[in-house]
Amino acid sequence: MLKHLIANSPLLVLIFLTSSYLVAGQGRKPGSCRTDIQHLQSVNRADFEGIWYMHLGMTLDESWEFRCRRMNFTYLYTSPDETAYRAEEFKIRNIWETPIVSVGALKFPSNCEGQFPITYSETGIPGTGEIDWNNLRYKVLILDPEKLIIYACQDFESSSEHAELVWVYSRSCTRWRWLEQMYMDDLREKGIDVEELYHIRHVYCEDYEFP
Template sequence: MLKHLIANSPLLVLIFLTSSYLVAGQGRKPGSCRTDIQHLQSVNREDFEGIWYMHHGMTLDDPRDFRCRRMNFTYLYINADETGYRAEAFRIRNRGETPIVSVGSLKFPSNCGAQFRITYWPRANPGTGEIDWINLRYKVLTSHSVFLIIYACQNFESSSEHAELVWVYSRSCTPWRWIEQMYMDDLREKGIDVDQLYRIYHRECRNYEVPPRPAAPLLVIHI
């Protein structure tokens, strides 16, 4: 199996990638971003690409807002400057039935290790106006065959606060208990407060398919 290494620097982590309403105690903290957070220096293509289901997070979302969240990373190219992926985010709100599907471009600059930027189309990433989603760098903290941890942080110039963002994914909607224990232990070792993470339960996710549009009504002509 061919292995491709991807470059290093700060990230859009997990997908993933995706915030909406500011909630006290969720992601926003006093002080500045940590300078000791350790991210990977490279990411293996086979471990990173494919479908990931989000299970825990610490973002600016309302933790009650979504019941389903999934990311799909599709490898596109590698050149001297960067490695590119197509990123597709799929979400369903707790109080809604219509899936929200966002498609974008995810790029690992070749001189930045396991850090990436992501741009969704149209160029209007969800989230509060204080987060610079287009220029935010996401850090891949852990890239494992069965789970993925992404991290990002931004200082707010308008206050003495920062936003700490964490996304935790696995390959399954319902991962084994030992997988959850592995990524929780990994988060604790990295100094991330797991008690602040909220959970996605993947209930009534329509098998993560966008429902087809209703067929146009038949035109009946009476002769």
């Protein structure tokens, strides 16, 4: 079977947890963001680098819109201010079978510990019900050789609501029962409602490759 060739789309900053297909109003919950969520104080380079496959998500985009979601982190540098990685996202849109590749930089500021910001191309206005991607802080909740869990939250001041965002990655694209049990236990321990998470399908992903 012929492989589909994917064209890279260079970006100034990688938008790997978000997309331009977000719809305001989805994923909103009453009340404010939690203040008790525990995240890592540092991120181990050896554990973080390499290829990760997304298994579960809780975001504002449509749960059925993409499949074969994959991240590849490559170490770039460490400075007194930050540690940076080259980050490459690959995903396929379900409806049109359209593959998308985004490449950019992910940076952990030294004073943010296990948190990192991402600059988004379209800034939401606080209080309007949009996510303010420029000021959102993503938190690394779990990182070990087999799994990566990232969390973010934003309050909508004008409506006393908030949006909770979760991404679960594994080194394997296969949802092994033992592995799923591990990250489900981690999520429950963090107080995250696993019933709200949707699954990412990894089907026929081998039909696509980078040029």
